[in-house]
Amino acid sequence: MSNSRPRQRMKPCCMELEGGIRNRGLRMTLPRQLVAQVLESADGYLSAEDIYSIIREEYPAIGLATVYRTLVLLDEMGIVNRYNFGEGRARYIAAEDQTAEHHHQLICERCYKVIKYSDFSEDERELYKKVESVLSEKHGFEIKRHIVQFHGICPDCRKESQNESSNSDV
Numbered sequence: 001m002s003n004s005r006p007r008q009r010m011k012p013c014c015m016e017l018e019g020g021i022r023n024r025g026l027r028m029t030l031p032r033q034l035v036a037q038v039l040e041s042a043d044g045y046l047s048a049e050d051i052y053s054i055i056r057e058e059y060p061a062i063g064l065a066t067v068y069r070t071l072v073l074l075d076e077m078g079i080v081n082r083y084n085f086g087e088g089r090a091r092y093i094a095a096e097d098q099t100a101e102h103h104h105q106l107i108c109e110r111c112y113k114v115i116k117y118s119d120f121s122e123d124e125r126e127l128y129k130k131v132e133s134v135l136s137e138k139h140g141f142e143i144k145r146h147i148v149q150f151h152g153i154c155p156d157c158r159k160e161s162q163n164e165s166s167n168s169d170v
């Protein structure tokens, strides 16, 4: 019998999210720490069930209800962001201001993989600066930050659907 290893090891630390929890005057509890760790090392939007199943591998005493309550609290505190993609359950990601670098996101509507990028081209930087200044003029609104998400189909899912359509041709 081979050793069964957790499929996703949790990072030993998650400085940004843990800092966010403490900065907001919240006590650091084990469930908060674990949920923060899972979300910080995730490369996609996770549902409460996804988070629970990762935590359960090492901490079976923590129940799904605790994960739900923790997520509600972290969402209220702005430490995580909650999204609804219309699949009947929420998905969560570490809030943008908890991560070090400003980035934009490409989100796959099929597998919910999120590609974060921060290697902006000069054109992109100029464009967003311009959009911000036009908007702030038009609405008399002082813009402090922005979140940019593009929704679509990732390369893997595109490949899959191409395979499917070529199979159905046969």
Ligand SMILES: [Zn+2]
Pocket: 102, 103, 104, 128, 146, 148
């Ligand atoms: Zn940006």
Ligand SMILES: [Zn+2]
Pocket: 108, 109, 110, 111, 112, 113, 153, 154, 155, 156, 157, 158
């Ligand atoms: Zn995909």
